Amino acid sequence: MKLRVKTIPFETGFTTVVAINNRDALRYDLHPGDRVIVETTRSPMRQCIAVVDITDGTTLRAGTLGLFTEVARELGVSTGDTVSVHPAPKPDSLHLIKQKMRGVRLQMRDFDCIVKDIVAGALTEVELTYFVCAAALNELSLEETSYLTQAIARNGSRYKTKKYPVADKHCIGGIPGNRTTLIVVPILAACGLTIPKTSSRAITSPAGTADTMEVLCNVSLTLPEMRKVMQRVGACITWGGAIGLAPADDKIIRIEKPLSLDVVGLMLSSVMAKKFSVSATHVLIDIPYGRTAKVTTKARAEELRQHFLSIGKLLGMQLTVVLTDGRQPIGNGVGPVLEARDTLQVLRGEPGAPRDLREKSLMLAGHLLEFVGHVPKGEGYTVAKDVLDTGKAWKKMQEIIAAQGAHAQPRLGRHSCVIRATKGGRVREIDNKAIAKLARMAGAPITKGAGIDLHKKVGAKVVPREPLYTAYADSREKLAQVKRYDRILAPYHITSSSTGKN
C-alpha cells in the first residue's frame, strides 16, 4: 500500500516506529506492534523496518503515515512524500528470546542473531526487555555469557592492531575520584605498551573517566581519529560512546536501568565486549569493595573475580583481577576539574599530590607491566614508579593530550564553601555514595569545575571545626543545597579515638 508521509518531530532513540491511522490499519490488517517495511517510491530506493503504532483520525488522517525524525532522515523523505508499506516478517530472534525464557541454553549463532536484531533496531523495547529479564531469571551460563560477549563485540566497530600485547584496564566503578586510568595509561604507554583505552561518561556518578579527560582534551574521537592517535602515541583515553564499539550493549544497559538491574551475565559481557572490540590481549579488572561501594563485601568481590576469570578464559583473553580498598573516595577531588587536577599533580610529581591515587595507580600499572610480561615478577611497581618519578609518564600524557586535541583548562567553580567537623576524632570511613551525591548537587559533571575537594581521608585525625572538605559550584544556591544535605547524608564517619565508636 502507498501512504503519504507526515513527519513527527521526535526521536524515539530505540526502535523505529511508524504511526498509521486506525482505518488504514483495519483495511490492511495491521495491528499494533506489527512490523512493516517502509520503502521510498523514488530512486534510489531506500527502506527500513519499523513497528506499527495505531492512532486515531485526530492525530493522523487516513492515507498518511507518521514518521518519526530518525526514520524520515534514514529514508530521506519529508511531509508530503509517498512511501510504500508492506508487512515484514517477525525477526528470528523473537523465537530465541522465547526459548531463553523457557530456560533453553542458547548457542553462539543464537546470540549473534539476537544481537544483530538489537543493533538493527528490529526489536522493540518490550521484546528486548523479555531477553534481559530472561537472562536475569534464567541466569546465563558462562558459555552463553562468552557467546553474548563475542556477539556484542562483533556486531559493532572494532579497533584492530598488530602491536601486541594490547593492554587494557577496567574498574567496575562506584568510587568517586578513582581516576587511575589517567595515570596508568601514560605509564604503560611510556613503557612502550599498546593501550587503546575507551572510557565512559558519568551516568549517575559526578564524573566518568571520559568527563575528566575532557577537561584536558577532546575525547569524542571517531574510530579513524582514534586509530591516528594510536599510531602516533600508542595510547589514547577516549569516550567509548563516540566510537560505536558495542552498540548493542548501550541498548541493553538502557533496558536494565529502570529497575537498576544488576545481571551478572550481562554486566560481564558488557565489560568484556568492550575489551574484545579494542582487541585487548591483557586486561586488568579493578573491583573496589567496601560498605558504600558498588560491591559491598569481600565475599561478593571474590565471587565476581571468579566470574571474570572464568569468562576471560572462555574468551581466550588474559585477565587479572585485583580487589581494592573501597572504603572512601580515591584522591582528593570529586568532579571533572578536581579529578583532573589530582591526576596532573600525580603525573607532575607535585608535593601535594594525593598519595592514595598515586599508590593505587602505581600498584595497578606495576601489576599490568608484570602481567603482560614486560618486566619480571616483583619488578612492576619499581619500574612504574621510575617511569612516573622521572617524568616519562607525564611526557607521554602530554603527547596523548596533544594528539587528541588539547583543551583550554576550565577553572574551578566560582563559589566555594568549607564544611567543617562538628566533633573531633579519627576518620573511619567516607561514604562514597554520599560524596557522589553532594558533588552532583554542586553541579558535577555538567559544571566541570563543580565538585567536592576532600581535606581529610580515612585514618586522619580531626579536631572540632577543622575543615573536612570544600565544595565548589557556579551558583550559591547549589552550595546552600550541599550544606543542607551534608547534614542529612553525613558523609564522614568520625570515631572518637578512645572508644572506636561513632
Place this chain on the structure above:
Amino acid sequence: MKLRVKTIPFETGFTTVVAINNRDALRYDLHPGDRVIVETTRSPMRQCIAVVDITDGTTLRAGTLGLFTEVARELGVSTGDTVSVHPAPKPDSLHLIKQKMRGVRLQMRDFDCIVKDIVAGALTEVELTYFVCAAALNELSLEETSYLTQAIARNGSRYKTKKYPVADKHCIGGIPGNRTTLIVVPILAACGLTIPKTSSRAITSPAGTADTMEVLCNVSLTLPEMRKVMQRVGACITWGGAIGLAPADDKIIRIEKPLSLDVVGLMLSSVMAKKFSVSATHVLIDIPYGRTAKVTTKARAEELRQHFLSIGKLLGMQLTVVLTDGRQPIGNGVGPVLEARDTLQVLRGEPGAPRDLREKSLMLAGHLLEFVGHVPKGEGYTVAKDVLDTGKAWKKMQEIIAAQGAHAQPRLGRHSCVIRATKGGRVREIDNKAIAKLARMAGAPITKGAGIDLHKKVGAKVVPREPLYTAYADSREKLAQVKRYDRILAPYHITSSSTGKN
C-alpha cells in the same frame, strides 16, 4: 523549572512521554526514563506524571518541552504555553516488580499497588514487561492470581446489580464460528436470569462475539447505556472494550502479544477479572480442545479446568468448566455476517440451521440453568430446548437487539467462489487455524460480509469435485488469494473410508 510547550502530534497509547532537549536535561540533571510531574502554570492547575525522553537540538530547542497529543490534551495546553516540570519519585510498584522477579510471593496490597500504577500510566512498557516476564518465569501462585484478578477488577469500572444470580459464560477461544453466546444469552434471559455479557472483538480471529453481534446491533455501549439495557431486558451482549471494566488487563495483554505469551496466571486473572467486574455469581467456562485448537490435548484442557476451578473457589465465585470438541469450526459460517446468519437460523428454528451450533448452545445453556439452580439436575437441556423451540429465546434476542439499537443487516461479500474436494472420502478434521486464516484473507472481520461458509463438517462423506466451502469477499483479488492459500493450508483432512488414512 519552567519550559515552553511544543505539542507533538502523536499518541503513544501507553505511558505519557515528554521530550526534553539534551542541554536542559544536563542542566536539570534529568536522565532518559526519569519521571517528572508536569504542571500547568495557569489556574486551574492540572498535572500529570510523565517519563522523560531526551532529544537533540534538531528535534527540540533548549527551553521547550515536547508533549504528545494525549498529555497536551490532559493538561489542556498547546504549543507556546508554559508548564513547570519537577522530578517525580519512582512509583512504588517498581520495587514490587523487582521482588516478583526475585521470586517473592506478593500480597493483595502489592498487586493493588502494581495495578493502580498500570492504570494510572505510571509504568513504562519496559517496566510492565518485567512484571509480565516475572509472572511468566516465577509462576504466579493461585493466591497471587486471585489477588491480581481482584486488583484488576477493582481498578476499573464495575457493573453492579442486586438481581441474583448473575450468570456469565466464557470460551477460551480458538474455534472459528463458535458463536454460542448469541444463543445461550437469550435462552437464559428468556428464563428470567440476569446475564450481563461483555465480549471481545477479534484480535487474530476472523470474528469475535462483539464483531458478530455488531452485525445485528450496536455493541459499543458505555456503562450507563449497558445499565439501561440490563434494566429493560435483563441481558446484553456488548463490546467490553467500550466499557472500561478492566483497563489494566488490556495493557497487560498488549505486553504479552509480541511474544504470543500464554501465561496461565495472567490468562486466568484476565478472564476472571472481567467476570468479577460484571458481578457474576455463576460462570461457565468452555474449553474446546483439539489438534488445531488453542488447547491441543485433553490433558492440557483438564489441567486448565483445575486451574479455573481453584481460582473460582478462591474468588468465591461459582464456576463450572466444560471441555468441548475442538476438532473443527462450530456452525457453518466463519466471518461476522455468516456467523450472525448461523445464530439467527438457530434462534428462528430454521430447518437449515447448523446442528452442532444448536446442540452445543443447548448443552451450555442447559448446564448453566442447572448450575445456577434455576432447574433441577437433568432438566437443563430440555428446558433450554423448549425455550428455543417455542421461539421465546428468539423473542428475547429481538428485545436485546432493539434495546442496544438495531443495525440494518449488512449483506454477504459481493464476490464468492466455491472450493471443491480433490478426492473422495470422509472428513476427519477441519483445521481451525487454516479456516481462520482463510476467512481473514477474504477480509473478515473488517469486511463484515467476508468469510468462509462450510458445506461439509467432520464425519461427512465427500465425493471428488463436491463443494467443501464457499468463500465470500468484496474483491476478486482476495478470493484469488483464498484459492491459492487453500492448497497450501489444506484445511480439510479427508480420509478414504477404507484405510482410515489421509
